[in-house]
Amino acid sequence: MTSRSRPGLPRRQRLVGLWLVTSGLALFVGVLLALWLDTRLAPAGLPRWGLWLGCLSGGIALLLGGLLLERQLLGPLRRLQVLMARLAANPDARDDYPPEGWLSGLAPDIQQLRERWRADRRKLARAHSEGARSAARIRQELEALLQLIDVPLLVYDRHQRLLLFNHAAELLFAEHPGLRLGKPLQGLLENKSLDYALVRLPEDGTPRELLLPYRKQADLESSSASSPSLERPMAEHWLRCTLRRIPQSQSETLLTLEDATAESHQEMAIRGELVELVTQLRRHGAGLASAAQALNQPFAEGSSSKEISLSLRERLAKALDEEATALSRTIQQTGQTLERLQRQDSRLLSLWSNDLWRALGERLERHGIALTPIGMPAWLKADAPTLLVLMEDLVTKLAEHCRLTRFDAEVRLGNKRVYLDLIWPGAQPSQQQLQAWLDQPLEALPLAPSLAKMLQQYDSDLWSETDEDGEHARLRLPLPAGERVGAPLARKAPRPEFHDYGIASLPAPDSSLGSRHIGELEVIAFDTETTGLELRRGDRVISIGACRIVNRRLLADDVFESLVDPERNIPDASTAIHGLTDTDVAGAPTLTRIMPRFRDYLGDAVLLAHNASFDLLALQPPGSEVVLDMPVLDTLLISRGLDPGLEGHDLDSLAERFTLFVPEGLRHTALGDAQLTAELWLTLLPRLEARGITTLADVLELQTNAFDKQDASA
Numbered sequence: 001m002t003s004r005s006r007p008g009l010p011r012r013q014r015l016v017g018l019w020l021v022t023s024g025l026a027l028f029v030g031v032l033l034a035l036w037l038d039t040r041l042a043p044a045g046l047p048r049w050g051l052w053l054g055c056l057s058g059g060i061a062l063l064l065g066g067l068l069l070e071r072q073l074l075g076p077l078r079r080l081q082v083l084m085a086r087l088a089a090n091p092d093a094r095d096d097y098p099p100e101g102w103l104s105g106l107a108p109d110i111q112q113l114r115e116r117w118r119a120d121r122r123k124l125a126r127a128h129s130e131g132a133r134s135a136a137r138i139r140q141e142l143e144a145l146l147q148l149i150d151v152p153l154l155v156y157d158r159h160q161r162l163l164l165f166n167h168a169a170e171l172l173f174a175e176h177p178g179l180r181l182g183k184p185l186q187g188l189l190e191n192k193s194l195d196y197a198l199v200r201l202p203e204d205g206t207p208r209e210l211l212l213p214y215r216k217q218a219d220l221e222s223s224s225a226s227s228p229s230l231e232r233p234m235a236e237h238w239l240r241c242t243l244r245r246i247p248q249s250q251s252e253t254l255l256t257l258e259d260a261t262a263e264s265h266q267e268m269a270i271r272g273e274l275v276e277l278v279t280q281l282r283r284h285g286a287g288l289a290s291a292a293q294a295l296n297q298p299f300a301e302g303s304s305s306k307e308i309s310l311s312l313r314e315r316l317a318k319a320l321d322e323e324a325t326a327l328s329r330t331i332q333q334t335g336q337t338l339e340r341l342q343r344q345d346s347r348l349l350s351l352w353s354n355d356l357w358r359a360l361g362e363r364l365e366r367h368g369i370a371l372t373p374i375g376m377p378a379w380l381k382a383d384a385p386t387l388l389v390l391m392e393d394l395v396t397k398l399a400e401h402c403r404l405t406r407f408d409a410e411v412r413l414g415n416k417r418v419y420l421d422l423i424w425p426g427a428q429p430s431q432q433q434l435q436a437w438l439d440q441p442l443e444a445l446p447l448a449p450s451l452a453k454m455l456q457q458y459d460s461d462l463w464s465e466t467d468e469d470g471e472h473a474r475l476r477l478p479l480p481a482g483e484r485v486g487a488p489l490a491r492k493a494p495r496p497e498f499h500d501y502g503i504a505s506l507p508a509p510d511s512s513l514g515s516r517h518i519g520e521l522e523v524i525a526f527d528t529e530t531t532g533l534e535l536r537r538g539d540r541v542i543s544i545g546a547c548r549i550v551n552r553r554l555l556a557d558d559v560f561e562s563l564v565d566p567e568r569n570i571p572d573a574s575t576a577i578h579g580l581t582d583t584d585v586a587g588a589p590t591l592t593r594i595m596p597r598f599r600d601y602l603g604d605a606v607l608l609a610h611n612a613s614f615d616l617l618a619l620q621p622p623g624s625e626v627v628l629d630m631p632v633l634d635t636l637l638i639s640r641g642l643d644p645g646l647e648g649h650d651l652d653s654l655a656e657r658f659t660l661f662v663p664e665g666l667r668h669t670a671l672g673d674a675q676l677t678a679e680l681w682l683t684l685l686p687r688l689e690a691r692g693i694t695t696l697a698d699v700l701e702l703q704t705n706a707f708d709k710q711d712a713s714a
Helices: 011-041 046-089 101-148 167-172 192-199 217-225 261-295 303-347 353-365 384-402 431-439 451-456 501-505 572-578 591-602 612-619 635-642 651-657 670-690 696-706
Strands: 153-156 162-165 208-214 237-245 253-259 349-352 370-374 379-382 406-413 417-425 463-466 472-480 523-530 541-550 553-563 606-609 632-634
Touching: 011 046, 046 101, 153 167, 167 253, 192 208, 192 237, 208 384, 261 303, 349 353, 349 384, 353 370, 353 379, 353 384, 353 406, 379 417, 379 472, 384 406, 384 417, 384 431, 384 451, 384 472, 431 451, 523 612, 523 670, 541 591, 541 612, 541 670, 553 591, 553 670, 591 612, 606 612, 606 670, 612 632, 632 635, 632 696, 635 651, 635 670, 635 696, 651 670, 670 696
Parallel strands: 370 406, 523 606, 606 632
Antiparallel strands: 153 162, 153 253, 208 237, 237 253, 349 379, 406 417, 417 472, 463 472, 523 541, 541 553
């Protein structure tokens, strides 16, 4: 919101007024002279007409000459000035003001100038290709960063052709012919689950995980080199693959990979050790029981029998001691193995149940099974890839057994446990059927462990029960509960400006601010909306908006916007301009509370506003504790300094003059006007530089010289 202009007329109105007054005086004097001469000489007929015409000729000539000059010269000059200002700001601007009047002969020259200017710009654009060196430097730096990332990365386009890979991926797929730019994904990782996941991948960047089998190229070559009759098995590896669709791209996909082979084999090896240790424990326990039973037998009568019994007791005692020692050692080994298994289980991560049901539902769609989540979601701890395989196998077996294609899925909270329930109408399966399912191997996982062994990872079991209504049954799987509470935070949209290596070429922060080039300044454009224009009579701020300019770029997402409680009513006349009402600002922070946040946002930047004195006064009323003491640029004064002879330096006129786009509904909002002011500053930059005004000190001097100039329409 801008203040009312100071009284006074701009230069053109003063000139017009002077011309009219002079013409009027000349006519008035001519009339008086004609009357006096007519009285003295008393001419008649043509002499009288000649007398009056001669006396009035000066005023008439002055009036007609002024009209002629305005139409043929002064008006065309003003339009020519506007045309040149538009060309300076945007050489591709449309030609709305062709030369007229006595300047019409300049039209071919101006058109030629425009064409040559555009030709020069095209040449400049071609010369700008030298900037590819800078782009190459940026690319090299990005490539260097990629090489430092030790996670294998692959980027594929929408046609599944390889666009990018890093050094970690090169090490993982050593010598593989499919790891070449432009090669299809199927040549590197051929898997139907992967193809299906790529088709169903969300566009918002939500990740999906898969466990993929993979045979290394060295294994393939060694297998092919062997005799076919030997049927040498190839070593199979497993990759944990995370897929993400890159947002706001042409459907490119990012794959991050992790070799899960050693992890899975290590886990299986630990579990194998536990099985062996349990067998040893049973053997040692059986030996101890046998020795204890023999010791409890009564001694035989007679001396020789007594000696034999004593000898047997000694041997049994020795056996007990050996078994006890072996049992203690085995128990210690079992404890160490359990600790290792516990460390291995630390990869269980928090998982939101809705994400689990969504991913499981996508897997079940290919089996023609629909899964409907019900109830309240919750956090649980699980190894998502293996849990999905487990649940998919379980649901498909259940669907085949019950001959159903629709199930409900519910999460219920227990004591440090979360119960995953599958619900369906009908009877529950028998315990024998459940045991048969538990004993069947999961072929999709490394080493094909049984479902029962996978449940041991979670110290869990599986059972079925009938609901209270007697019409539904449920299959229940307990899992560890997650520590987190509440739903996951909403995904934030990424910032449009994720890098700008051009900032590295800017001067150091300790450079003298006044001597900084205007194109290198960090500028924050801001605007306020108020309850009215009379700030010294109680009108107050109701909205603040600001945006940041860095390296001649308006950062679209680096903004500050806040409503402000003015602690008074908003007049209807002001609401008609900015659309804000008392209801809109109810509950908003006061100016005293919001200003420290706004000052932190400003940092050490230079301020920019249109008619900045009004907005600064609005933000710093008497008694304000926050002081804005940084340099301030004013596009109103800058426009006056550049075009003192033109009318209309208000924001709307300048936006129309320089064809600045204002989105619908943003005009007369604090943030919208701040962004429009920022665009205006970027438009005025080349005109300032063309006049040799290249530093902050130069612009401030231009503002000072333009401060006293009046503009009735500003």
